[in-house]
Structures are given as structure tokens and as C-alpha cells.
Amino acid sequence: MATEQIFKNRLKVARAEKDLSQDELARLVGVTRQTIGAVETGQYCPSARLALSICHALGKKFEELFYLEESK
Amino acid sequence: MATEQIFKNRLKVARAEKDLSQDELARLVGVTRQTIGAVETGQYCPSARLALSICHALGKKFEELFYLEESK
DNA sequence: ACAAAATGTCAAGTATGCATTGCAAAAAGA
DNA sequence: TCTTTTTGCAATGCATACTTGACATTTTGT
Numbered sequence: 297m298a299t300e301q302i303f304k305n306r307l308k309v310a311r312a313e314k315d316l317s318q319d320e321l322a323r324l325v326g327v328t329r330q331t332i333g334a335v336e337t338g339q340y341c342p343s344a345r346l347a348l349s350i351c352h353a354l355g356k357k358f359e360e361l362f363y364l365e366e367s368k
Numbered sequence: 369m370a371t372e373q374i375f376k377n378r379l380k381v382a383r384a385e386k387d388l389s390q391d392e393l394a395r396l397v398g399v400t401r402q403t404i405g406a407v408e409t410g411q412y413c414p415s416a417r418l419a420l421s422i423c424h425a426l427g428k429k430f431e432e433l434f435y436l437e438e439s440k
Numbered sequence: 441a442c443a444a445a446a447t448g449t450c451a452a453g454t455a456t457g458c459a460t461t462g463c464a465a466a467a468a469g470a
Numbered sequence: 471t472c473t474t475t476t477t478g479c480a481a482t483g484c485a486t487a488c489t490t491g492a493c494a495t496t497t498t499g500t
Contacts, residue, residue, distance in 0.1 A: 303417045317476060331458055333477065340457060343487085345375045347416035348436055358430030364420055389446060403488055405447065412487060415457080 301364045303341040310354045310361055325349040373436045375413040382426045397421040
């Protein structure tokens with residue numbers, strides 16, 4: 297196993313900038329609060345569809361919110 | 369009523385621009401040929417992780433390759 | 441025309457995203 | 471402090487992404 301790619305995000309900060317709660321963002325994009333929370337804390341990687349609508353809701357480009365990081 | 373968001377992509381063209389086969393792209397991003405084929409023909413929406421590594425492999429930004437479209 | 445490479449597709453199985461419910465802790469506001 | 475809002479976390483279940491293997495069809499190259 298060479299280079300493992302870890303999926304990360306800057307959701308928490310971007311959400312704070314818009315002054316939105318997890319629940320408010322969740323309603324905007326049509327998922328539950330728990331789903332937003334889980335994505336935010338890195339519990340799992342969202343679908344590209346969900347990730348895209350989060351981008352739209354927060355007024356950010358994809359690469360500003362989501363990225364891959366190398367792990368050792 | 370339900371303004372349904374449909375997940376679409378421009379993978380086929382972008383892949384052709386790089387002169388890569390589905391199999392070559394698949395190996396680059398670490399999935400199977402069938403998975404690339406299925407994403408390309410819109411059979412399903414990839415994970416944000418897979419979508420991102422496809423972007424990297426094709427040298428494109430996310431929004432250049434993937435987008436949401438309104439349908440009725 | 442022929443062979444090889446590329447693509448479409450299908451079935452069955454595994455992995456994981458996401459919903460739902462519920463409870464507890466932390467933060468914010470009065 | 472007391473109360474409300476927000477967030478974390480866990481279990482169960484359904485939906486869907488992704489794998490593996492296999493076969494048919496189309497495209498490309500000689």
C-alpha cells in the first residue's frame with residue numbers, strides 16, 4: 297500500500313463564515329443534520345452530488361471545501 | 369413540485385482530450401474500468417473522493433467535469 | 441477482412457453513504 | 471443560573487457506490 301489518500305474538508309469554517317448551523321445547512325441541501333455533522337467531522341466522504349450542493353449553499357468552489365491529503 | 373437535481377458530467381470529452389481509455393483512467397484513479405464506465409454514462413454519482421481524483425487525473429477543476437442540472 | 445483494443449452491460453456480492461431515532465454534552469443567550 | 475440551541479455519537483436499516491467476472495458489440499489498426 298503506497299500512498300493513501302485521505303479525504304478532508306473545510307466545512308466547519310465555511311459554514312461559520314455564513315453563520316449557518318449544521319441543521320440549517322442540512323435543510324438547504326436536503327439531508328439530515330447528522331449527515332452534515334458526519335461529513336464535517338470526517339466520518340465519511342459524501343457523494344459528489346451532496347458535496348456539490350454543499351458548495352452551492354456555501355458559495356464556494358469544490359476545491360475550496362474538499363481536498364485529498366497524503367497520509368504516511 | 370420536486371425540482372429534481374440531476375448529477376451530470378463531461379467525463380467522456382475530457383478523457384478523450386487526454387487520450388486515455390476508460391481502463392487507463394481507472395488505473396490512474398484506482399478503480400475498475402466498469403466504475404469509470406458507469407460514472408461516465410450517468411448510471412450513478414461517484415463519491416466525492418473518486419470525483420476529485422478523476423479531476424486530478426484529467427487536470428480539470430471539479431465544476432468543469434461535474435454539475436447539477438434541473439429537471440422536472 | 442481480420443485481430444486486437446475499447447466500450448456497454450449484466451449479475452451477484454461487499455462496502456459505505458445517508459436516514460431515523462434517541463440520548464448526552466457543550467455552547468450560547470437570557 | 472436556567473433554558474434553549476447546537477453539536478457529538480451510536481445502533482439499526484435501506485439505498486447506492488464499487489468490485490469481480492464474464493460475455494457481446496463496437497471501434498481501431500494492419
